[in-house]
Amino acid sequence: MIDAERGPRTGEWLKRHGKWLIILPPLLFLLVFFLIPFAFALVISFADTAVRIPPFTDIISVGADWHVNMTLNLGNFKYLFTDEVYGLSYLYSIKTAFFSTLICLAIGYPMAYAIARTSKSTQSILLLVIILPFWTSFLLRVYALEGIIRETGLLNTALLWLGVIHQPLQIMRTNLAVYIGIIYSYLPFMVLPLFATLEKLDHSLLEAAADLGSPPWRSFIDVTLPMSMPGIIAGSMLVFIPAIGEFVIPTLLGGPDNLMIGRVLWDEFFGNRDWPVASAVAIVFLVLLVGPIALYQHYSTKQLET
Amino acid sequence: MSERASPLLTSILCIGIAILYLPMLVLIAYSFNASALVSVWGGFSTSWYATLAHNDQILDAAKLSLQIGVAVSTGSVILGTLAAISLVRFKAFRTRLLLTGMVNAPLVMPEIITGITQLLLFVSMLHLFGWPHRGFTTIVIAHIAFCTAYVTVTVQSRLQSADRSLEEAAMDLGAGPVRAFVDTTLPLIAPALASSWLLSFTLSLDDLVISSFVSGPGASTLPMVIFSKVKLGVSPDINALASLIICVVGVCVLTAGYLMRRTERQRLIDAQMAER
Numbered sequence: 001m002i003d004a005e006r007g008p009r010t011g012e013w014l015k016r017h018g019k020w021l022i023i024l025p026p027l028l029f030l031l032v033f034f035l036i037p038f039a040f041a042l043v044i045s046f047a048d049t050a051v052r053i054p055p056f057t058d059i060i061s062v063g064a065d066w067h068v069n070m071t072l073n074l075g076n077f078k079y080l081f082t083d084e085v086y087g088l089s090y091l092y093s094i095k096t097a098f099f100s101t102l103i104c105l106a107i108g109y110p111m112a113y114a115i116a117r118t119s120k121s122t123q124s125i126l127l128l129v130i131i132l133p134f135w136t137s138f139l140l141r142v143y144a145l146e147g148i149i150r151e152t153g154l155l156n157t158a159l160l161w162l163g164v165i166h167q168p169l170q171i172m173r174t175n176l177a178v179y180i181g182i183i184y185s186y187l188p189f190m191v192l193p194l195f196a197t198l199e200k201l202d203h204s205l206l207e208a209a210a211d212l213g214s215p216p217w218r219s220f221i222d223v224t225l226p227m228s229m230p231g232i233i234a235g236s237m238l239v240f241i242p243a244i245g246e247f248v249i250p251t252l253l254g255g256p257d258n259l260m261i262g263r264v265l266w267d268e269f270f271g272n273r274d275w276p277v278a279s280a281v282a283i284v285f286l287v288l289l290v291g292p293i294a295l296y297q298h299y300s301t302k303q304l305e306t
Numbered sequence: 307m308s309e310r311a312s313p314l315l316t317s318i319l320c321i322g323i324a325i326l327y328l329p330m331l332v333l334i335a336y337s338f339n340a341s342a343l344v345s346v347w348g349g350f351s352t353s354w355y356a357t358l359a360h361n362d363q364i365l366d367a368a369k370l371s372l373q374i375g376v377a378v379s380t381g382s383v384i385l386g387t388l389a390a391i392s393l394v395r396f397k398a399f400r401t402r403l404l405l406t407g408m409v410n411a412p413l414v415m416p417e418i419i420t421g422i423t424q425l426l427l428f429v430s431m432l433h434l435f436g437w438p439h440r441g442f443t444t445i446v447i448a449h450i451a452f453c454t455a456y457v458t459v460t461v462q463s464r465l466q467s468a469d470r471s472l473e474e475a476a477m478d479l480g481a482g483p484v485r486a487f488v489d490t491t492l493p494l495i496a497p498a499l500a501s502s503w504l505l506s507f508t509l510s511l512d513d514l515v516i517s518s519f520v521s522g523p524g525a526s527t528l529p530m531v532i533f534s535k536v537k538l539g540v541s542p543d544i545n546a547l548a549s550l551i552i553c554v555v556g557v558c559v560l561t562a563g564y565l566m567r568r569t570e571r572q573r574l575i576d577a578q579m580a581e582r
Contacts, residue, residue, distance in 0.1 A: 245416025
């Protein structure tokens with residue numbers, strides 16, 4: 001009797017709440033291991049360094065009479081704003097990422113445009129050709145680039161042989177090498193979203209513009225460019241955001257005094273072992289990224305909807 | 307849009323693709339260089355590949371990376387598929403926005419930030435609960451967190467285009483929702499699951515920054531070993547190792563691409579058959 005009653009009831013319960021069995025595992029996992037860590041970083045950025053494991057003081061301590069004490073130490077953030085190394089490296093990283101993004105756009109736009117103009121079957125092959133390096137390890141691609149731009153690399157050998165230069169160019173360990181590295185590594189990130197919007201471009205609009213006497217360059221500026229704006233923004237953000245935080249490229253290709261923020265963070269963490277200051281650097285960095293990330297989310301969802 | 311591209315556009319495209327591939331091709335070519343000097347061609351040889359087989363440090367790291375890769379891709383395919391089903395099938399639920407955000411954010415978040423925050427979490431957890439010790443477990447958890455995002459995006463788009471009429475028919479015939487899904491929709495999205503498994507595997511196999519932060523003493527993945535060697539400059543045995551990894555990744559990505567394309571084509575054929 002009881003069993004018969006329980007049967008439909010569990011069925012009912014499952015029908016109403018069963019979807020949470022599907023939603024909760026990924027939700028909880030990402031909450032605990034992706035989102036909550038940011039809260040930990042925020043808390044630790046207010047701590048002090050300490051010689052112990054873990055190497056920082058407790059923010060919240062419970063006294064003998066169960067008084068809960070909270071000690072916020074703003075010193076780390078003050079330190080960030082007084083020591084000019086951090087300000088300079090944020091600025092330098094933003095500048096480097098910005099110009100790399102512009103150059104990626106200048107190279108990536110014609111590439112995406114050319115792919116969008118080929119036949120469907122050629123398109124899928126060309127896309128695969130672009131996607132393959134997209135998935136290949138950054139570390140290995142940056143390492144491979146060193147084989148091209150180092151003093152005895154392919155580029156210098158070719159230029160010397162052609163007689164263009166008489167002394168090998170010193171590219172490795174300069175800021176130029178960092179630019180080349182970022183552009184080379186992130187180019188596919190620019191081409192793919194651009195292609196996605198250009199492919200959907202309605203050709204009849206261009207024809208209409210031509211019928212009304214608009215020269216091709218004019219149609220491009222009036223029709224193609226504004227229509228592909230979501231792709232331009234999405235692609236630019238996909239390059240700009242990770243490029244600011246790039247660590248591998250400045251470490252392997254840049255000079256010893258290169259100030260990319262990713263490198264400064266790494267050194268603060270592993271070199272100085274100052275975790276609270278490193279957390280504060282990361283938090284400020286994250287705040288700087290909120291705008292670009294929101295912009296990307298907005299335009300990439302817009303792109304999915306159209 | 308298809309109208310012939312101008313010669314200028316075509317040549318920019320060709321140059322762009324050449325730039326993307328040239329460094330990797332040069333690297334692979336030099337991995338067969340007999341000379342130990344990286345800038346001199348000393349004839350064809352596979353000796354650098356043979357030295358790899360005797361390098362215990364690299365073999366151990368490769369084994370660890372492969373184990374992590376298998377655990378990560380299996381875990382993230384399960385979680386990512388559940389997340390994709392949640393987002394596509396359950397239109398309105400509380401925390402939907404939260405889930406969407408957490409699925410998309412790892413795609414753009416700089417790795418160095420994710421790595422630092424996750425390390426701080428693991429260290430604090432170890433301090434509070436005595437778990438997890440840094441190493442295999444923490445690397446797997448950290449990788450699953452970002453691979454899940456890629457799986458969700460891939461499966462989500464496949465699920466959106468999957469025809470639901472079969473599933474509804476199964477339910478009309480009395481199958482429960484889970485049974486109906488497993489019998490009708492799951493086979494449809496299976497290739498997307500397989501290809502996202504492969505893509506997660508390559509992502510995990512390639513990751514350096516996050517692994518370096520969350521790993522502990524004694525657990526060095528392949529990219530970590532390569533990075534410590536590469537900092538010292540170009541060397542022929544690393545050329546050989548890098549070539550091998552590029553080939554493994556290439557095969558994984560091409561297979562994933564093939565699986566996705568084949569189902570796309572199958573879907574078009576089915577649609578045409580249905581119209582007749």
